[in-house]
Amino acid sequence: MPFDYNNTSILRGRDIFDIIKEEYPLKQKWSKHLIVQEIRKLNRTGVDISASNVSKNYIPLFTAASSKRYFHSWRKAVQKAGINYDKILERGRKRRREKLTKWDKKRVLKEIKALNPKSATVAYRGKLALYSAARREFGNWKKALAAAGRKKPKGKSK
Numbered sequence: 001m002p003f004d005y006n007n008t009s010i011l012r013g014r015d016i017f018d019i020i021k022e023e024y025p026l027k028q029k030w031s032k033h034l035i036v037q038e039i040r041k042l043n044r045t046g047v048d049i050s051a052s053n054v055s056k057n058y059i060p061l062f063t064a065a066s067s068k069r070y071f072h073s074w075r076k077a078v079q080k081a082g083i084n085y086d087k088i089l090e091r092g093r094k095r096r097r098e099k100l101t102k103w104d105k106k107r108v109l110k111e112i113k114a115l116n117p118k119s120a121t122v123a124y125r126g127k128l129a130l131y132s133a134a135r136r137e138f139g140n141w142k143k144a145l146a147a148a149g150r151k152k153p154k155g156k157s158k
Helices: 016-023 032-044 051-057 059-066 074-080 085-099 105-114 128-138 141-147
Strands: none
Touching: 032 059, 032 074, 051 059, 051 074, 059 074, 074 085, 105 128, 105 141, 128 141
């Protein structure tokens, strides 16, 4: 059972590491077979088996799997368990993208046009979400400005 950091009501005096130790004792004896079994079990139960999640919530498993003694990397361990790691990465990208503010080309252009024309070329400094979305949707800030009908002044640029 993965530990839910958001549900602190289950702690009630217990340390996070006590909970993790119940499932993965510190002196756990690992083998390639046992690592593969654990990865398959986590995947079957619907746990996010991305490296970032497992390295935070299943530290002994991640450390063993990534060690030179066994698989050298989490990716190789997951692949040895017969799971397509690229699909796991894609799920993670999708999850992160859903968390972001919903930006599309129309919204980026609308926001750039709403900026003060004199400061539009440097407005990204105070509006990181807009800047990131513009780079994602148009390739870079200059192209986004051009698409919105704003010209970046000629001269020195960093």
